[in-house]
Amino acid sequence: MLKKLHHLYAQSLLSSTTPDFRKYEHYYWFYSDTESDWLGIPKNELAHKELTILKTLYHLYDPSSRTTLQQSWYDFLFSNGELPYQTSNEPIRLIHFKMKKMDWEKEDVESALKNFFIANIFIVWVDELEGVILEKLGEHSSTKSNLSSLLSNLESDLFIRMSIYVGKPHEVDATLPNHFLQERKWFKEGLHALPSERIFNFEKVFPFILVEQMSHELKQHLLANFSLFNEDRELLKTIRIFIECSFNVSLTAKKMYIHRNTLQYRIERFTEKTGINLKDYHQVSTVYFACLLFSQDD
Template identity: 45%
Template sequence: MLNKLHDRYPGSQLQFKKPDFSFNSDLYWFHHEESGQWLGIPVQEVSADSLMVLKTLFEFHDSSIHLAPAAQAWFQYLFSNGDHPSFAKDVPYRLVQFKMSEGEWIREDMEAAFRGFFEKDITILWNGKATGVIIEESKDSLAEEEFLAVSNALESDFFVKTAFYIGIPNKAGTQLHKLFKEEQLLFEQASSFLPAERVLNFEKLFPSLITGQLDSFLKKSLLSRLSLLEEDPELLHTIKVFLQNSSNVSLTAKKLYIHRNTLQYRLDKFTEKTGIQLKDFNSALTVYLACLLIEQT
């Protein structure tokens, strides 16, 4: 019987050996005594109604109870629709999701590495083999470039690639829970729109979401006006980096590892062939959306 449920839930784990619940806080476990099978289903895949039915059919184990009390309260709040933690301070919290490439790394080592980058205490929750969320008070929180440093360090030390999605700070309560659900969906979409980005937030992802939702007429119009960028990948990359760095010539040249004069030549070439002045806000926005659209097609 558990075999059929295993097929129904793509992220589930089926085994005969009793699981170590302390390492599976992201799963609901169900035991079928007659067959000796154990089925672990990701918490986020089980609706409240389905959970109620499964509890009546099988021996149920909620592995989140093996977490420390504070972590358990946060886990129930974020992933199991529980009440917000009673101990939460009246301050904004920031939820930072992370996604790592799977490998031979050990979860405890990875948690220790994470904590080493934060001055204040943080709570780390796992909702998958290589995915989870860091809960931190937003005051004196890490900046975007610091998360990039974390990602680079983890790749250097553990040979694992890590992407972060920095959530919007909010006080614990219904709003924080709702925001987190939205941010989970946004992080999933970021994997297809911006697969190379290591540190994401709503503002960085939103332009890509906009270009992805354009109708065929607007996409065709935008691409036809900026076909030069499709034909010249080097120029496309240059213009995109230039706009991402607030049109700062020195910073862009440094990021591209080219001389300022080389960058200026490419910018002049773009303006000469298109007639578009990148110093104009509306023009810069349009060109940036075109860059994103070309990369998506």
């Protein structure tokens, strides 16, 4: 689609790699999650209505919407720019975030985030709905419980629905952009595989990546060994959620809107038909991969 748009705007630029934005300050740059190209259109070629439409279809990169320091960080993370500043040996953690399109102001989001984090943070916006928080790690670093509270407060107080990916600790050096782009990719994988989830990390996303990369032969063996799931999709959903809820019966029943006794009956039926003990690590790991594989069709 971007290639077709390229032909509509005479002075537009199409790039298969991330452009050096510093050379094109008078361009709007568009990209999508499904295409590898970037499309740059001179600002004077776009009417306000056209810009509004394109912003609903694609992510917009506009250098003029960022402060100098934010722009420096964006260039560093996305387009081989120089490290914005020298720091001590303190590692940082990248917390990627994405929000639903709702009625809110960017300043309110930034204020809420900065008030929540005790440690120093810096926010880099990728576009109008996505960004990354650079959090210095230390004794006041946020925990999963803290972050869960943050997301709940944002939704109840500001009506902002946000999902986040919590990255690993990294040094602030020349390797950071690679870590940033990799974590950003895993975040997208997680959002696609678990759209109802709010907090992601590598451990949560990895099983889905592994299933995606399985050989065809291995997938067929796994499907054949758990054909029961193909016959009973409700049982598939039950076992998957039960495992994802860490075998918590009450939480699983609540998520599925069923009675505890109904859940217990389904689990016992699964054990009777397969002979699998869901308390055994090796068996339950295999079952979960089978659940993910069968769920790809849902």
